[in-house]
Amino acid sequence: MNISYMYSLVAVIVLFLVAYVGVMLPGGEVFFGIIIPYLALVIFILGFINRIIDWARSPVPFRIPTTCGQEKSLPWIKPNSIDNPTTIGGVIIRMFLEIVFFRSLFRNTKMALKEGDKLSYEWEKWLWLFSLAFHWTFFVVLFRHLRFFSEPVPALVELVAKLDGFLQIGLPELRISGVVLLAALIFLFLRRIYIPQMRYISLASDYFPLFLIIGIAFTGILMRYFTKVDIVGVKEFTMSLATFKPHITEGIGSIFYVHLFFVSVLLAYFPFSKLMHLGGIFMSPTRNMVNNNRFKRHINPWNYPVKVHTYEAYEDEFREKMVEAGLRVDKPLAAKPPEEPEEKE
Amino acid sequence: MSELPNPDEFLAKIEHKPSPRGWMDTPVEIRKGIACHAAKPERLETVGFPNPRDWSCYDEDWKLPENWQEILHKGFKERLDRFRSIKVFMDICVRCGACADKCHFFIGSGDPKNMPVVRAELLRSIYRNDFTTAGKILGLFGKKVKKSYGAREMTLEVLKEWWYYLFQCTECRRCSVFCPYGIDTAEITIFGRELLNLIGLNIDWVAAPVAFCYRTGNHLGIQPHAYKDMIDFFTDEIEDVAGIRVEPHFMKEKADILFITPSGDVFADPGTFTCMGYMMLFHFLQEKYGLEITWSTYASEGGNFGFFTSHEMMKRLNAKMYAEAKRLGVKWILGGECGHMWRVVHQYMDTMNGPADFLEEPVSPITGTKFENARSTKMVHITEFVADLIKHGKLDLDPSRNDHLKVTYHDSCNPARGMGLLEEPRYVIKNVCNHFYEMPANTIREQTFCCGSGAGLNAGENMELRMQGALPRLNAVKYVHEKHGVNMLSCICAIDRAAFPTALEYWLPEVDNCGVHELVANALILPGEKKRTVDLRNEPLPGMEDEDAE
Numbered sequence: 001m002n003i004s005y006m007y008s009l010v011a012v013i014v015l016f017l018v019a020y021v022g023v024m025l026p027g028g029e030v031f032f033g034i035i036i037p038y039l040a041l042v043i044f045i046l047g048f049i050n051r052i053i054d055w056a057r058s059p060v061p062f063r064i065p066t067t068c069g070q071e072k073s074l075p076w077i078k079p080n081s082i083d084n085p086t087t088i089g090g091v092i093i094r095m096f097l098e099i100v101f102f103r104s105l106f107r108n109t110k111m112a113l114k115e116g117d118k119l120s121y122e123w124e125k126w127l128w129l130f131s132l133a134f135h136w137t138f139f140v141v142l143f144r145h146l147r148f149f150s151e152p153v154p155a156l157v158e159l160v161a162k163l164d165g166f167l168q169i170g171l172p173e174l175r176i177s178g179v180v181l182l183a184a185l186i187f188l189f190l191r192r193i194y195i196p197q198m199r200y201i202s203l204a205s206d207y208f209p210l211f212l213i214i215g216i217a218f219t220g221i222l223m224r225y226f227t228k229v230d231i232v233g234v235k236e237f238t239m240s241l242a243t244f245k246p247h248i249t250e251g252i253g254s255i256f257y258v259h260l261f262f263v264s265v266l267l268a269y270f271p272f273s274k275l276m277h278l279g280g281i282f283m284s285p286t287r288n289m290v291n292n293n294r295f296k297r298h299i300n301p302w303n304y305p306v307k308v309h310t311y312e313a314y315e316d317e318f319r320e321k322m323v324e325a326g327l328r329v330d331k332p333l334a335a336k337p338p339e340e341p342e343e344k345e
Numbered sequence: 346m347s348e349l350p351n352p353d354e355f356l357a358k359i360e361h362k363p364s365p366r367g368w369m370d371t372p373v374e375i376r377k378g379i380a381c382h383a384a385k386p387e388r389l390e391t392v393g394f395p396n397p398r399d400w401s402c403y404d405e406d407w408k409l410p411e412n413w414q415e416i417l418h419k420g421f422k423e424r425l426d427r428f429r430s431i432k433v434f435m436d437i438c439v440r441c442g443a444c445a446d447k448c449h450f451f452i453g454s455g456d457p458k459n460m461p462v463v464r465a466e467l468l469r470s471i472y473r474n475d476f477t478t479a480g481k482i483l484g485l486f487g488k489k490v491k492k493s494y495g496a497r498e499m500t501l502e503v504l505k506e507w508w509y510y511l512f513q514c515t516e517c518r519r520c521s522v523f524c525p526y527g528i529d530t531a532e533i534t535i536f537g538r539e540l541l542n543l544i545g546l547n548i549d550w551v552a553a554p555v556a557f558c559y560r561t562g563n564h565l566g567i568q569p570h571a572y573k574d575m576i577d578f579f580t581d582e583i584e585d586v587a588g589i590r591v592e593p594h595f596m597k598e599k600a601d602i603l604f605i606t607p608s609g610d611v612f613a614d615p616g617t618f619t620c621m622g623y624m625m626l627f628h629f630l631q632e633k634y635g636l637e638i639t640w641s642t643y644a645s646e647g648g649n650f651g652f653f654t655s656h657e658m659m660k661r662l663n664a665k666m667y668a669e670a671k672r673l674g675v676k677w678i679l680g681g682e683c684g685h686m687w688r689v690v691h692q693y694m695d696t697m698n699g700p701a702d703f704l705e706e707p708v709s710p711i712t713g714t715k716f717e718n719a720r721s722t723k724m725v726h727i728t729e730f731v732a733d734l735i736k737h738g739k740l741d742l743d744p745s746r747n748d749h750l751k752v753t754y755h756d757s758c759n760p761a762r763g764m765g766l767l768e769e770p771r772y773v774i775k776n777v778c779n780h781f782y783e784m785p786a787n788t789i790r791e792q793t794f795c796c797g798s799g800a801g802l803n804a805g806e807n808m809e810l811r812m813q814g815a816l817p818r819l820n821a822v823k824y825v826h827e828k829h830g831v832n833m834l835s836c837i838c839a840i841d842r843a844a845f846p847t848a849l850e851y852w853l854p855e856v857d858n859c860g861v862h863e864l865v866a867n868a869l870i871l872p873g874e875k876k877r878t879v880d881l882r883n884e885p886l887p888g889m890e891d892e893d894a895e
Contacts, residue, residue: 110446294695
């Protein structure tokens, strides 16, 4: 029994019950529908900004990019201007590929010791593929949800929704993103459980967001395809939130509030968790810096003078030996007292 | 080496399946063969480091200052405020596990705490407990909850775990290549060791070179007269090989270039052959083009073990380079083959001890090439310099003199991942050798494997660790050895040259190790040289096997 994963699972189930039951209590709809979401949003925004400011407050004293390609040196050697960028443009491309396509993760391989003595590094793109699938579909789902918060719905949102449902299966038509999202999440979860190394390093704070987002996707899918939530009522309610004139629409159903509560928890949890990698990746000095170290001096704001061993002190200690060895010295040897005649070999 | 099992048994022991219990439930066991000896007090005294004393990591009592927890906490906080890298890296890891099997120590040992993510978690667990809101809130629910969140209190047990595993990282940055956020374990280890340094937890193999370097100018504590003696000895050796007496300059004022290289190459084979290679090259350049390159005994260390101690100590040792260049009034600095030296020179020196406005922007007086990429730091890597000479046809080379060698090239971690020096050494090698073979793509260039002994871990007492760390690299060498008959592993790092001979002897005795400039000097035709019948190692050149008898 893995305690980290149990804690997280129990936490998400409790959250489910809290919202499911809570919303039935008097004032529950206002609490879970209006107060909690607004509060969560405020926590998210302030927390996120606060974290970014906190990171930004610490300087970057040294320019330490991890170089993953040829440096710019001699004119006839072709530099790798993306993986070892010397210009801001190069860094932007490097960061873009990193953030949008998880380029470093794409390098991933799987090590195995074969035939007793042969190390091999095998093709392993599943982590990359499912991570990318998870992030992209999550983004698409999020983007699609703009239709609940805008009137008229922007054409791009409509387009994305349409593309997302291009298979045209079922009614309402199946949105691929939701299914892929859930599948990717389940893969990422199973990975943590079944790969011993992953189980070893996984914390409750790794499982919790997974379960939470699984919960979000699950309740979303439940509402769309199974309980067939009153979409007009939902839109009326979400628009009231978006326009800051919140009022409750009757008869939306508990599952909707659970969905909304999960999203709220995710938002509020976000700034205090590893999910901040969303902001952090932009600030990672090994990726967002230009490798122009030797041609443009980087300034360390707290660079302070240090105690060094000067040449003078060095020569003072070794002058005699240096002279004897025929090494040039700055200060000549003091004349030797007569009672110490120079020894000859 | 006698305590090590034979390589087959060694390999059979490696198991990459961590215990089903979490890492916080697996107590640290400091093992002989893995851990390094503690620093002797006099090392710390020389440079004014805290808490000098005799102690041993195998003792129960580490003789720590009474308020060690407070010192660490304060040190942690200070550094969070000074280094954005640390702060961000403490916060954003998602434990995706991509780094796990990228570390040579994990691959070679199977010890799950050598997964880079866990090495960082050792520190993160304290960070979460001491510095995060979530950690403080969850702490109220008890230790178990806190633990499942990955937070714990700093105890002696934790400290020992820090010490043990921070000295099982060579700061090679391989994991950071694979990390989707670029989290750099080198940065974590540098930071962690800096904290340990605050309470006097150093290893002697780092602290001794630091103390030596501070006083004598080099890690090995070679005093000026002895340094000159050693170079003189090489002069004789070169005369035996080439029939030419080279005359190296020492601390020559107004020389064109100051040359700085790791002292390891003056001290022990096979680095010494690389050192002789430099001397022959400089002689050639002086004879043919009148270029004056001077050595210095004060700045007689390219490497910087201060880097493995603290940022401050790195700066203190590094300062000698610019100071000496300024004193001598040279135009610019040329740096020899060394790994971490070049990380320091490339990524730290100018920031710490610059601007070097008293030097000129480096130009090769022979080819007229401006080293634009070094125009601020004013320090050029010798393979950049030599690649340019070769490209312009300025060296007289006979690569067939290396025909007895089938060469592969090991990218040293720091020039590869902290600089991007990949093609220059290859270009040089391909021009001085006829037989060059690359190792598999997953093990070279930015994905290169460490020699397993970097960042101050090249001691004698941690031989098991070193052999673990060397395994992935030498396994790739073995591959090209079996496929192409490779018999020479070349590199541009003095730590490599100190580490590989031992590791090769254990894992792959059929292959030898050399620096790139040993190969250059073998091929280099010196003006007026005698008929060369042997290489720098006094081994007969191809087709000259009988000439020895003369």
